[in-house]
Amino acid sequence: MDRLELQGLSKRYGRLRVFQGLTAEVRSGQVLVVAGPNGSGKSTLLRIIAGLTHPTAGQVCLFRDGRLLSPEERRRQTGLVAVDVALYGELTAWENLSFFARVRGLGLSPEEGEALLAGVGLAGRGDDLVQNYSSGMRQRLKYACALLHRPGLLLLDEPGANLDEAGRAIVEAIIARQRQNGLVVLATNDPREVAFGDVVLHLGARP
Amino acid sequence: MRTVRLWCAAAWAICAKDLRTEFRTRYALSAIGLFAVTTLTVISFSLGPLGLERDLLGALLWVVLFFSAMAGLSRTFVHEEEAHTAPALRLAASPGAVYMGKFLFNLLLLLALEAVVLPLFVVLMGLEVGHPGAFFLALALGDLGLSGVTTVVAAMVAQAGARSALFTVLSFPLLLPLLVSSIEGTRLALEGKDIGTVWPSLQVLLAYAVAMITAALLLFPLIWASPTRSR
Numbered sequence: 268m269d270r271l272e273l274q275g276l277s278k279r280y281g282r283l284r285v286f287q288g289l290t291a292e293v294r295s296g297q298v299l300v301v302a303g304p305n306g307s308g309k310s311t312l313l314r315i316i317a318g319l320t321h322p323t324a325g326q327v328c329l330f331r332d333g334r335l336l337s338p339e340e341r342r343r344q345t346g347l348v349a350v351d352v353a354l355y356g357e358l359t360a361w362e363n364l365s366f367f368a369r370v371r372g373l374g375l376s377p378e379e380g381e382a383l384l385a386g387v388g389l390a391g392r393g394d395d396l397v398q399n400y401s402s403g404m405r406q407r408l409k410y411a412c413a414l415l416h417r418p419g420l421l422l423l424d425e426p427g428a429n430l431d432e433a434g435r436a437i438v439e440a441i442i443a444r445q446r447q448n449g450l451v452v453l454a455t456n457d458p459r460e461v462a463f464g465d466v467v468l469h470l471g472a473r474p
Numbered sequence: 475m476r477t478v479r480l481w482c483a484a485a486w487a488i489c490a491k492d493l494r495t496e497f498r499t500r501y502a503l504s505a506i507g508l509f510a511v512t513t514l515t516v517i518s519f520s521l522g523p524l525g526l527e528r529d530l531l532g533a534l535l536w537v538v539l540f541f542s543a544m545a546g547l548s549r550t551f552v553h554e555e556e557a558h559t560a561p562a563l564r565l566a567a568s569p570g571a572v573y574m575g576k577f578l579f580n581l582l583l584l585l586a587l588e589a590v591v592l593p594l595f596v597v598l599m600g601l602e603v604g605h606p607g608a609f610f611l612a613l614a615l616g617d618l619g620l621s622g623v624t625t626v627v628a629a630m631v632a633q634a635g636a637r638s639a640l641f642t643v644l645s646f647p648l649l650l651p652l653l654v655s656s657i658e659g660t661r662l663a664l665e666g667k668d669i670g671t672v673w674p675s676l677q678v679l680l681a682y683a684v685a686m687i688t689a690a691l692l693l694f695p696l697i698w699a700s701p702t703r704s705r
Binding site (some may be wrong): 314317318319339342345347349351352353354355356357358366367369370371372412446 | 479483484487488491494495498507527557558561563564565566567568571617699
């Protein structure tokens with residue numbers, strides 16, 4: 268992934284202005300941190316970058332090999348971890364991984380699945396139903412699912428949410444690895460996580 | 475060719491995921507099944523002794539199937555939104571594959587419902603089928619159209635409030651031509667008319683299903699990929 272450009276992004280819900288005229292650019296290997304108080308539109312911005320929500324104005328441009336990717340290609344290149352994006356509680360962790368691999372057209376062997384789970388500290392827990400997981404374990408599984416297709420763009424909304432120190436260390440390792448493979452955008456209030464940013468975008472509180 | 479194969483595999487994966495979830499929770503099956511059995515029992519006690527004509531029995535069968543479908547077929551999308559799993563699915567799968575996977579799941583759910591309702595209908599209402607081939611063909615084609623329409627309407631209402639009421643209100647006008655033709659085709663099949671007589675109704679049902687599923691596939695990306703509520 269070459270670079271990500273946010274060009275004059277604005278978002279309104281009716282008369283409510285969430286943000287206006289956001290512009291930023293990050294290149295491969297960099298981390299864009301979106302910081303700001305609660306309600307400033309950090310999660311909305313991540314959803315817009317992911318293509319899950321339309322901006323009121325402006326556009327998101329993701330380039331690979333100098334070529335602008337279509338929204339469909341951008342979707343395929345994106346991995347998203349967010350507190351309000353859930354996995355299937357009625358399925359086991361392994362079934363979740365297998366499902367997301369199949370809908371993305373990937374083959375996933377049990378060994379690869381186990382390696383992914385081990386990478387987020389869930390080794391040996393693949394056959395447990397996700398609804399029986401703690402919130403921290405669910406957050407770890409979201410990372411495994413988001414990294415399944417080796418995304419060029421990794422979007423992390425409150426990346427340390429629900430995680431203990433060991434979990435946060437895993438996330439830091441994931442961010443460091445992703446820097447070598449592409450781009451990271453993370454939305455946070457945590458000063459420790461803001462420090463990861465090569466480019467920091469501060470969103471203000473709405474009046 | 476590879477793209478088509480991947481698309482079909484993704485659609486089947488979504489259908490299989492929903493089936494697995496349904497077998498573990500039995501939410502939609504319970505809602506649809508209980509509604510169908512209760513309605514059928516009430517009808518049989520109130521109208522059974524009257525010895526209804528076959529044309530009325532055909533209409534009653536479709537009324538039971540229609541309202542049972544309204545009771546549970548929206549579940550497939552409503553659950554994705556309520557459980558907050560929809561964004562992950564939006565990112566991972568193409569809209570067409572999502573529609574086809576959910577459509578297949580709803581179709582299988584309807585077939586499972588009919589496997590329960592039809593024997594009960596035969597026993598409780600004394601249903602006799604004059605032309606079984608035409609009868610099952612009318613049912614199958616009716617199911618295709620019913621699933622095709624309810625799947626896309628379910629995706630629309632899943633992002634709104636008052637989902638149950640909206641689902642029925644929006645589905646009914648779209649399904650009216652299907653219900654009319656299904657009831658007509660079923661009546662002729664029950665009366666044992668030859669396939670040539672039933673064929674025009676079956677043609678209408680087939681054309682309706684093809685038109686609705688094609689339109690749904692074309693419109694679905696706009697419905698599925700444009701959530702406006704989320705922040």
